[in-house]
Amino acid sequence: MNWEMVCERLNATDRWCASVDVAGVEYDSRRVGRGDVFVAMRGEATDGNRYIDAAVAQGAAAVVTDSREAYESLRRTHGGVGAALVERGRRALAEVSSAVMDHPERGLALSAVTGTNGKTTTAFLLETMLRSVGRTCVLIGTIETHVGNEVRVSQHTTPESRDILSLFADGVKAGATEAVMEMSSHALEQERVWGIPVDVAMFTNLTQDHLDYHGTMERYFAAKARLFEGVGAPPPRVAVVNLDDEYGGAIERAAAGCGEVWTYGLGNHFGWVPQFRAEDVVLGAGETSFDWKTPRGTVEMRSSLTGRVNVYNLLAASCAALARGLSLEQIAMAAEELVPVPGRFETVSNGLGITVVVDYAHTDDALRNLIALARELVGSGKVITLFGCGGDRDRTKRPRMGRAAGEGSDLVILTSDNPRSEEPMVIIEEALAGVRETGTTCIVEEDRAGAIEIAIRAARVGDIVLLAGKGHEKVQILKDGTVPFDDVAVAARVLKEIA
Incomplete structure (x- = not known):
């Protein structure tokens, strides 16, 4: 792809469209190869602008920077290298990555889950349900990453946008039509998921955590709520919200821009009655059953997962699976085959x-x-x-x-x-x-x-x-x-x- 075409995607404050072709995108100078675009951005731990010279030395054809000083220096010392100055480095990383990789996010229907607890289990359960009806998936989460049948090591709960889009691109090549992701509050606030459209968004719960980063519960909540408002993309088509959680009502309101809001729970907590309810719950060691009451009918759910917390995880995943087109009967059959997630009970x-x-x-x-x-x-x-x-x-x-x-x-x-x-x-x-x-x-x-x-x-x-x-x-x-x-x-x- 020509650098000038890439620049058209950027809301650049200033740019130098050298006549160069770009082959890939990197934000880590150590991974830059010949013909890549290097996105230099200020991060929480370091400033990528310190490594522009190293990236150029390794063959970078163009550089995107969020530093005016770095941009001017680049223009003076490396005139043959394409350059763009942007206000927000992470947004630029997402936009450039999407353009260079030919928009892999458009080839997948993404279901994303956020919350303090239950994200990993819910994501695993949903992927298993989707796979049970023959769909090929990409899974990105805390424990591991799946690209079709390939299992890869996860470095972060939610990676940078460039890495997410690279996984999506691999998934599309492998025939995937679905993606399931955990979206952490850090990733949502830092806009690591900028411009990535979400079809189904799930909220599990919100309890005190990560205040070393967010500072207050209000800011922590606001970060989670961004999933339902859209991060550089339209709001999700369907929001799936745990109405038994004390923050459920606030998330439901934050999701007002979504096409539909589906609420789930065990019923009538905080004065709210969820649409998708678990009734007649029976819990035992390695055995859980309940009647899943939905606006589309009732089905008996049985699973080898243990405990009330997994009833909530099952409800979240089942609602998302229903939103992605599975029938109640297909979901109930898949639930019986579910196995515990590693490191979760x-x-x-x-x-x-x-x-x-x-x-x-x-x-x-x-x-x-x-x-x-x-x-x-x-x-x-x-x-x-x-x-x-x-x-x-x-x-x-x-x-x-x-x-x-x-x-x-x-x-x-x-x-x-x-x-x-x-x-x-x-x-x-x-x-x-x-x-x-x-x-x-x-x-x-x-x-x-x-x-x-x-x-x-x-x-x-x-x-x-x-x-x-x-x-x-x-x-x-x-x-x-x-x-x-x-x-x-x-x-x-x-x-x-x-x-």
Whole structure:
């Protein structure tokens, strides 16, 4: 594609249309190849404008920058390189990527899910339902990325627009017609999804998290609401909203510009009655059933997923599947075949008569729901909860997580969970304050492997051990770097040693 054609897509403050052809788009100078457009933009951690010379040295044919100083310098020193000055680098990245890749977003119907908890499970469930009727999908999320039948490693919950569009392009080549994405509040606020049209948007819930970035719950909510308003694209055709959540009504109002708003829930929370309801809910270990009441009829839903939280996840995914054209009967059949998502209430098998569960719960609300589910399943047994709090993240949720763990558990093991640049014991002390308020016995062990062993060895027949916080993660992020760590593997080793 000629650079001048690319410039036509940009709302550039100034531009130099050198007669060059462009082959690709990059925002990381280390990945630039000959003929690429390098988009230099100010980010949260660094400024891409510092790497323009490096990108040109690697063969960049053109540069888009959000810095007047960098633009003028580029024009003086690299006159043969195309140049464009823009106000918003991330928007330009999306627009240039779409043009150069020939608009792959137009070839897929995108369903996107946002919320504090449940995004990953809901996305996996919806993809499985779509695949059950023979549709080829792209899935982008926290645990992994799918392009048709190919599984790739996920680096971020929601990547930069260039990477999203590249995955979409690969999907279109593989015959995909559907895409399912988790959209984080960071990505929505930073406009990493600029210009990408969403057909079906889902809202799961909103509880305190990420205030280290957003500052207030109001700003956190506003970021989530952008999905339903459209981020550089028209509002979604269908909005699917959890009306049982206290923010559900506000999201419903934010979605007023959508073609349709579908509400779901268990019914009559906060004085609102959802259109798509789960009634006569029966919960058991590895078994969930309910009647799904919809404006199009009622169908019995059965699933091997466990717990009330998964009823909500099933409702969100089922509504989205219905919006994407599946019938009630097709959705019910798919629900029976669903399997648990890695790191989401994942049990570690053993012959000791105890239940060991690994779960990603890393907010006080998610931890409270996890413990409530464990209490339902364990009967007269004890609930032993191991958790930690992430470093360089919202400090105000640490005592809240401690209270949530202490209020529902018989024993709490407080440990480390990705301390990053902080001292682990400082984080632990802040969470411990919340546990102490409950009076529940708490054992502190900074080493997570050692803490897992303590938790499992404290269990007796009939007890349940919850290893919360890391879920599917395979590393521990420390001040000095990242080391391999897998809760499931450590728990399996301890269980084998005991056996």
